[in-house]
Amino acid sequence: MGRMRVPVQMRWADLDAYGHVNNAAMLTLLEEARIAVFWTSQGEESMVSGAKVLSGGPGSDTHTLVARQEIEYLAPLSYSQDPVGVELWIGQIGGASLLVCYEVLTPTGEVCARAASSIVKVDAGTGRPARFSDAEREALAPLVDDPVEFRRR
Amino acid sequence: MGRMRVPVQMRWADLDAYGHVNNAAMLTLLEEARIAVFWTSQGEESMVSGAKVLSGGPGSDTHTLVARQEIEYLAPLSYSQDPVGVELWIGQIGGASLLVCYEVLTPTGEVCARAASSIVKVDAGTGRPARFSDAEREALAPLVDDPVEFRRR
Amino acid sequence: MGRMRVPVQMRWADLDAYGHVNNAAMLTLLEEARIAVFWTSQGEESMVSGAKVLSGGPGSDTHTLVARQEIEYLAPLSYSQDPVGVELWIGQIGGASLLVCYEVLTPTGEVCARAASSIVKVDAGTGRPARFSDAEREALAPLVDDPVEFRRR
Amino acid sequence: MGRMRVPVQMRWADLDAYGHVNNAAMLTLLEEARIAVFWTSQGEESMVSGAKVLSGGPGSDTHTLVARQEIEYLAPLSYSQDPVGVELWIGQIGGASLLVCYEVLTPTGEVCARAASSIVKVDAGTGRPARFSDAEREALAPLVDDPVEFRRR
Numbered sequence: 001m002g003r004m005r006v007p008v009q010m011r012w013a014d015l016d017a018y019g020h021v022n023n024a025a026m027l028t029l030l031e032e033a034r035i036a037v038f039w040t041s042q043g044e045e046s047m048v049s050g051a052k053v054l055s056g057g058p059g060s061d062t063h064t065l066v067a068r069q070e071i072e073y074l075a076p077l078s079y080s081q082d083p084v085g086v087e088l089w090i091g092q093i094g095g096a097s098l099l100v101c102y103e104v105l106t107p108t109g110e111v112c113a114r115a116a117s118s119i120v121k122v123d124a125g126t127g128r129p130a131r132f133s134d135a136e137r138e139a140l141a142p143l144v145d146d147p148v149e150f151r152r153r
Numbered sequence: 154m155g156r157m158r159v160p161v162q163m164r165w166a167d168l169d170a171y172g173h174v175n176n177a178a179m180l181t182l183l184e185e186a187r188i189a190v191f192w193t194s195q196g197e198e199s200m201v202s203g204a205k206v207l208s209g210g211p212g213s214d215t216h217t218l219v220a221r222q223e224i225e226y227l228a229p230l231s232y233s234q235d236p237v238g239v240e241l242w243i244g245q246i247g248g249a250s251l252l253v254c255y256e257v258l259t260p261t262g263e264v265c266a267r268a269a270s271s272i273v274k275v276d277a278g279t280g281r282p283a284r285f286s287d288a289e290r291e292a293l294a295p296l297v298d299d300p301v302e303f304r305r306r
Numbered sequence: 307m308g309r310m311r312v313p314v315q316m317r318w319a320d321l322d323a324y325g326h327v328n329n330a331a332m333l334t335l336l337e338e339a340r341i342a343v344f345w346t347s348q349g350e351e352s353m354v355s356g357a358k359v360l361s362g363g364p365g366s367d368t369h370t371l372v373a374r375q376e377i378e379y380l381a382p383l384s385y386s387q388d389p390v391g392v393e394l395w396i397g398q399i400g401g402a403s404l405l406v407c408y409e410v411l412t413p414t415g416e417v418c419a420r421a422a423s424s425i426v427k428v429d430a431g432t433g434r435p436a437r438f439s440d441a442e443r444e445a446l447a448p449l450v451d452d453p454v455e456f457r458r459r
Numbered sequence: 460m461g462r463m464r465v466p467v468q469m470r471w472a473d474l475d476a477y478g479h480v481n482n483a484a485m486l487t488l489l490e491e492a493r494i495a496v497f498w499t500s501q502g503e504e505s506m507v508s509g510a511k512v513l514s515g516g517p518g519s520d521t522h523t524l525v526a527r528q529e530i531e532y533l534a535p536l537s538y539s540q541d542p543v544g545v546e547l548w549i550g551q552i553g554g555a556s557l558l559v560c561y562e563v564l565t566p567t568g569e570v571c572a573r574a575a576s577s578i579v580k581v582d583a584g585t586g587r588p589a590r591f592s593d594a595e596r597e598a599l600a601p602l603v604d605d606p607v608e609f610r611r612r
Contacts, residue, residue, distance in 0.1 A: 180330035
């Protein structure tokens with residue numbers, strides 16, 4: 001399977017006064033793509049049912065925290081009512097962590113950002129890392145691909 | 154035609170630490186519904202082509218400014234990957250202004266907010282109100298219905 | 307005492323592509339002014355110690371919810387590193403609710419918005435309205451003044 | 460001089476439903492620190508007048524764009540009415556670019572994030588990189604220090 005493509009809607013308020021999606025708002029677009037791919041949800045036809053294995057939200061037993069992020073902005077992103085396409089895959093799976101990799105495509109198909117987030121599954125009560133089960137690993141495996149390569153590191 | 158229903162995606166970052174969509178973020182959801190219904194856009198199959206007569210964005214000749222808003226929060230809105238439904242209609246059409254009315258429905262169909270925005274079409278250069286043309290009026294007319302009624306005013 | 311004036315910092319990301327503070331971001335500025343005036347906080351020299359009687363945040367016994375808001379945008383607000391001045395007062399005190407009124411002044415002193423928020427003190431566990439104590443009423447009383455008058459209602 | 464410390468106010472809306480400042484909102488705090496240190500502004504007593512040499516905003520001749528960011532979240536950041544302290548310095552100066560480095564300190568002095576942003580000065584009209592003048596270099600020089608070291612790269 002490898003990479004998934006997730007449509008994510010921009011918002012007019014994501015723009016700043018330069019007329020482009022603000023640098024911080026870009027991370028919010030990535031967050032929405034991550035939730036669409038990984039979080040379980042009730043009563044909804046799952047877009048990518050296989051990988052929806054991480055619980056989330058205030059009431060759940062485990063949380064997913066972002067430990068680290070890296071992003072390159074390759075082209076300014078203008079507002080459109082058409083969604084961006086977020087290509088998302090897993091660059092690495094650890095005991096309780098994932099390296100989630102992304103390429104963001106403008107509505108016309110140009111790569112406007114490349115990014116990676118290290119996320120950690122933690123127990124909501126203790127805050128300690130909570131290892132992935134075998135079933136979770138199996139569900140996540142099809143999304144594994146080479147880590148994103150940054151150009152300007 | 155009367156009221157339109159527009160699906161709008163919530164975002165995880167719309168929540169605040171009470172675990173519900175923040176009061177200000179609710180206005181951003183309304184903004185997205187308004188743009189979906191009224192703004193023209195190129196190369197896109199329009200959801201409601203009839204009413205897409207207002208130009209928007211930094212490069213356009215006219216802007217649509219929000220002059221006034223009123224909102225009642227009827228129930229807390231929790232996060233879901235399913236969109237809210239924004240019922241949107243026009244409560245009044247003036248020379249260069251619209252009273253846009255809304256009811257926001259949770260993904261399970263409960264009314265969680267009622268609101269109204271007075272928006273004004275202005276010339277982007279001068280900032281002066283720019284009257285609707287006959288063609289614009291005709292396009293907007295099918296969305297006219299009684300203004301939203303607030304309970305706690 | 308009557309009205310208080312609270313300085314609130316704008317942020318670059320509050321602007322949208324029209325180059326002005328976005329309509330929804332304006333409510334976030336009001337929220338910060340409200341918190342500065344009303345919320346208790348530990349270990350901090352209180353700007354307006356008298357009125358800091360409402361607890362807030364995820365761990366507290368009572369929450370303050372926004373039930374209703376009304377805002378008029380009188381002039382576009384441009385970005386400045388100087389704060390806006392939010393004049394804040396109480397237009398009405400109910401059993402468990404307040405009508406908080408505001409005038410927002412640009413860094414150069416022009417009124418750019420008038421607004422009012424109905425906020426309700428609720429028990430964090432049950433979600434039910436929690437009446438103000440006599441001590442809270444006494445602390446809030448000096449901020450009472452006539453409700454804000456809207457021009458375009 | 461080396462590092463500067465800039466106080467930046469959190470906002471209640473920066474929190475997400477986990478009760479901590481959201482990962483994307485942290486970049487907005489960095490943006491505000493960067494603007495406070497580098498952007499020129501009229502009629503204001505400058506906190507750090509020496510380094511205020513970059514123009515910004517929609518009307519200016521040059522813009523500062525963010526080309527790349529890297530951030531490590533070391534501890535969750537809870538809401539406080541007291542500001543975070545952003546330690547900010549320059550890790551590297553190029554022809555038209557800066558590596559801006561940060562450590563974010565909670566109101567009680569704990570390091571909660573480390574980050575770096577590559578920013579580029581561009582001509583607002585052409586979008587091309589605009590080299591720093593000698594005067595700008597001289598003004599920026601006192602803020603140069605070793606680049607931030609990331610632990611988990």
